[in-house]
Structures are given as C-alpha cells and as structure tokens.
Amino acid sequence: MSNQSSTDYNFQVKDCFLGAQMLFVAFGALVLVPLLTGLNPNVALFTAGLGTLVFQVITRGKVPVFLASSFAFIAPIIYGVKTWGIPGTMCGLAAAGAVYVVLSLLVRWQGSQIIKRVLPPVVTGPVIMVIGLILAPVAVHMAMGKTGDGAIVLFPQAKAMTVGLCALATTVLVSILGKGILKLIPILCGIAVGYILSLFFGFVDFSGISKAAWFSVPDFVFPQWNLQAIFYIVPIAIAPAIEHFGDVVAISGVTGKDYLEDPGIENTMLGDGIATSLASMLGGPPNTTYSEVTGAVALTKMFNPAVMTWAAVAAILLAFVGKLGAILQTVPTPVMGGIMLLLFGAIMVVGLNTLVRSGDDLMEARNLSIVALILIFGIGGMSFSAGQFQLQGIGLAGILGVVLNLVLPRSREY
DSSP: OOHHHHHHHHHHHHHHHHHHHHHHHHHHHHHHHHHHHTOOHHHHHHHHHHHHHHHHHHTTTOOOOOEEEOGGGHHHHHHHHHHHHHHHHHHHHHHHHHHHHHHHHHHHHHOTHHHHHHSOHHHHHHHHHHHHHHTHHHHHHHHTTBOTTSOSBOSOHHHHHHHHHHHHHHHHHHHHHOOGGGGGOHHHHHHHHHHHHHHHHTOOOOHHHHHSOSBOOOOOOOOOOOHHHHHHHGGGGHHHHHHHHHHHHHHHHHHTOOTIIIIIHHHHHHHHHHHHHHHHHTTOOOEEEOHHHHHHHHHHTOOOTHHHHHHHHHHHHHTTBHHHHHHHTTSOHHHHHHHHHHHHHHHHHHHHHHHHHHTOOTTSHHHHHHHHHHHHHHHHTOEEEETTEEEEHHHHHHHHHHHHHHHSOOOTTO
8 A cells, every 4th residue: 555545544534533523522412402302312323414515515515514403493394394294394494404505695696795684693593592491491391300291291290300400510511611522512411410310219110122123214203284384384494594693603713714705604504404305204393504513523633525525424324223223222211401590591591692693673663563573473472363274373473573574664764
C-alpha cells in the first residue's frame, strides 16, 4: 500500500470514529422524540441517517451538520397520533416538509430578505414559545408518573417524581458543569441516571427485549392521506423553518465559512425540507439540524462534512438492531417526563430569546397585539373550523401571526 493510499485510509478510519462520536452526541435527543410521541426509535434512527445523506447531496457535501428528530413537532405529533393515528399524522408531517421546499423556492426567487419580511421575530418568537408552553402539562404529568394527558396513573407519584427530578437535575448540572464531550450529552446523562433509579424502584419492564430480534427491518409506517392533519400541522412548520436560518448561521460561525452564500440558504432549506418529507414518508419524525452536533464540531474542530456522512451511515446501521429499539422503549415515563420539564421550557426560552434579540419594542401597539394574540390563541386552544377545514392551537396561532403581521399598519416610527 502506497503512503498516499495509507494516509487516505487512516483519514477514513478517523472520520468513521468521529462520525460515530457525532451520532453519540445526537443520540439522546434523536430517540427522545419518538419515545415521547409513540413513533418507532429504530425508524427515527434510519430516517435521521437517510435525511442527513439527502441533505449532504443537495448541499453538495459542504455543510457539516447532522439532521435528526425535531422537538418543534412533538406537540402536533402527540395530538395527531391520538386523533388520526400514525399514518394520518405522517401525511401532515410530509406536507410540513413541503413548506420548507416552498420557502426555499421563495428565497431562490426573492432573496432571503423576503422571509424576514413575512416571518419576522415578532411572529416566530411567540409561535416558538407556544410550542414549548402548550407541552408543559404533558411534561408535568409524565414526571408525576402519569400518562401525558394525566388520565392514568402508571407509577406511584412520590417514587416517580424522585426519578423524574433526579433525571432533570442531572441534565441541568451536566449542561452547566460538564466539560468537553460530556457537556454536549446532558440529555443522555439525565436518561442514564433516571434509568438506573428506575431499575432500583422496579419501574423497568424488560419483557419486550427478549421478544425482539437482534436484527430486523425497522417498522416503517407509510402516510395515509388526511387533509385535516395537513391543515393542522402545516402552519406549525413556520417556526422551525425560520429556526433553520439560525442553525445555518451558527455552523457558519463555528467553521468560519458563509453557508448562507455557499451552498446558499435556499439549498440548505431545500435539503432540510426534503429530508423532513422523506422521513415522514417512512414513519419517522421531521428532521432538523442539531445544535448539539454543531457544538461537537466546535469542540473537536472537525469541519469535514464527511464526518457527518459517517454519522448518518452509523445511524442507518443501528436502525436495523432490533434489540436496541426494544431497550430504548423500556425507558420509563417518569424519566422522560423529568427531561421534558427542561426541554419544553428551553423551547419556550428560545422563542423568548428570539423576541429579545430582535430589539423590537413589545409595548408598541402593533407588536403587542401580534405577540399577545399569538400566545393567547395558541396556549388557550382557540379553534376555527369550516366544514372539514379546522385550525387550532399552534397552527392557528402561526397563521394568525403571519396574517396580523401582513395586514396591521405600522406606526410612523417604524
């Protein structure tokens, strides 16, 4: 073997191990979404890997990001699965990916400024806040040992809260005090501590592990046409689509390259949208770029996008390990509830930070009206229906915000 080929081989091996490390960083958040929403974690692994590969192809392998389960869609998935089942919900999620594609075409036509005019922080900030706040009762119920709707008690409350709060405390402390790679996996650490305590309390049911095959094809679920699910979920895509801009700016800052220009925000958004629709076509949660992995890129200084390709390949291979999915599904409800207390609060804070960083005067009559109505309509559960067409909750709040921003006159000072 020549020196050149030996060097190339060593780089490939190194990239392979770094890719596995990137997947490890993303793993806790990646599998948490399907576990919370009733989707299959093995499918989520597969669609995360496949979505990342699709993104790499569309962006010509220039951006070192990993795509996986989006937290922004947890609330609509939970509602959708309960209301229309997984196939109907997947139809709505696939349509949400199409929103990204449409926005990418709009940017290609009019430039990125058009998005900022139609969807400014005064709209996207409160919509993101609604996503986090509307989920708060689900997190509290689960941390207390109940089902997400609070209807059924699954575990004794005192023990459940001990498990949930310990998982929460671990996640918070690791995120604040952790060093190096540990700081990037607070969710994984919280789940591990909560799981160990659950073993002590006898909360873990291992019966499903013995029945699962070591290797099996993921339990893919294909979408079923459902217009109601589309009307409900599509407006929710507004907030995460805008967050995509922030994610691309963040990774640009880490690597020192302007990805807004090359490969262009229109291509990164197109890749994200197609990856989301493709994931939904197979029964997986929508994809989004992972800030944890961006943090890992900053820590390791490995800016080679090929590392993410290896992470994607590792995710696809793990998706076929049946025992892994069975083990993940043994994580008790209080553990997930404890993590969710912080997670959903963090989503709300992201929305609040979007408003704060914009510098807009929220007491100005126009801004106050937009923000106030988005929050009250979304959190209060306002609904509007006409025949089979129905809008409610987050979706209605998002559409309302866009309309108000377009029709309300600006004061002369603005």
